[in-house]
Amino acid sequence: MNVVSVMAHQDDELMCLGTMLRMKKNGCKLHFICLTGGEMGMVHKPDMPLTEAAAIRRSEMTAIAKELEAGYLCLDYEDEFLYDTKEVRLALINALRCTQADVIFTHNIYDYNLDHMTTSALVRHCAMQMSFPMIHTKSKPTEKTPAIFLTEPALGFDFEPTHWVNIDDVYEEKAKLALMHKSQDDAFKAAFGDDYGIVPWMSDVSRSRGGQCAAKHAEAFRPLMTRGFIKGYSILP
Numbered sequence: 001m002n003v004v005s006v007m008a009h010q011d012d013e014l015m016c017l018g019t020m021l022r023m024k025k026n027g028c029k030l031h032f033i034c035l036t037g038g039e040m041g042m043v044h045k046p047d048m049p050l051t052e053a054a055a056i057r058r059s060e061m062t063a064i065a066k067e068l069e070a071g072y073l074c075l076d077y078e079d080e081f082l083y084d085t086k087e088v089r090l091a092l093i094n095a096l097r098c099t100q101a102d103v104i105f106t107h108n109i110y111d112y113n114l115d116h117m118t119t120s121a122l123v124r125h126c127a128m129q130m131s132f133p134m135i136h137t138k139s140k141p142t143e144k145t146p147a148i149f150l151t152e153p154a155l156g157f158d159f160e161p162t163h164w165v166n167i168d169d170v171y172e173e174k175a176k177l178a179l180m181h182k183s184q185d186d187a188f189k190a191a192f193g194d195d196y197g198i199v200p201w202m203s204d205v206s207r208s209r210g211g212q213c214a215a216k217h218a219e220a221f222r223p224l225m226t227r228g229f230i231k232g233y234s235i236l237p
Helices: 017-025 050-067 086-099 114-129 168-178 182-192 198-210
Strands: 002-007 029-036 071-077 103-106 147-151 163-166 218-223
Touching (some): 002 017, 017 029, 017 103, 029 050, 029 114, 071 086
16 A cells, blocks of 8 residues: 655654554555645744755655655645645645555644644545546546545644554654654754653653553544545554
8 A cells, every 4th residue: 555644844744654654564655745845844943044944854854755765745835824726736636646645644624733734625635636537637547535544733632533553663763763853853952942852742642642542652543534535444553
């Protein structure tokens, strides 16, 4: 299966990366799609030129994808100013067709960040439209629609999971990959102190979900409850 993370920003995949690692062990091919350049993520370096910030975020995500032998596409729309337009839809439809997505992880419908919510809405539309033969993109239409799972937002607000995945056996690998988002690790430390970087934040979330399913660390999801995206067979590991 082709397993695709479709997120607004580089590092948003951390809410599903452990599950993706487990699926990779089962033979799945991984892909990452980011809709924005992530240039607004340098809150600890507000004077950095936005083009430089975007280049750093791109290099970090590219390195992670390379480590996982995964695909990576950045649609490079403006961070914090993402809108649902025809242009964006066609770009995402083409990207999804490129990956031949069987499973998509994306943001929850309700989230603290409107780029996240816009991405979720775009996935809802474009994952259906990727199979439409009357919509023409560089990549050909797919023959089927993928399964879609929503990841939890920061602190889990407005999110009640229905599916949990034990990630104990891949937690250390996930933590190592998370640190490759060095710019965001630095941003966390600048905001919360040197003892609270990206891994402690990530661990707080996965420990909380692990406590709900008899694991030390887990990730939690909801399926997108829409016709075509619910499958009559087990998908998550």
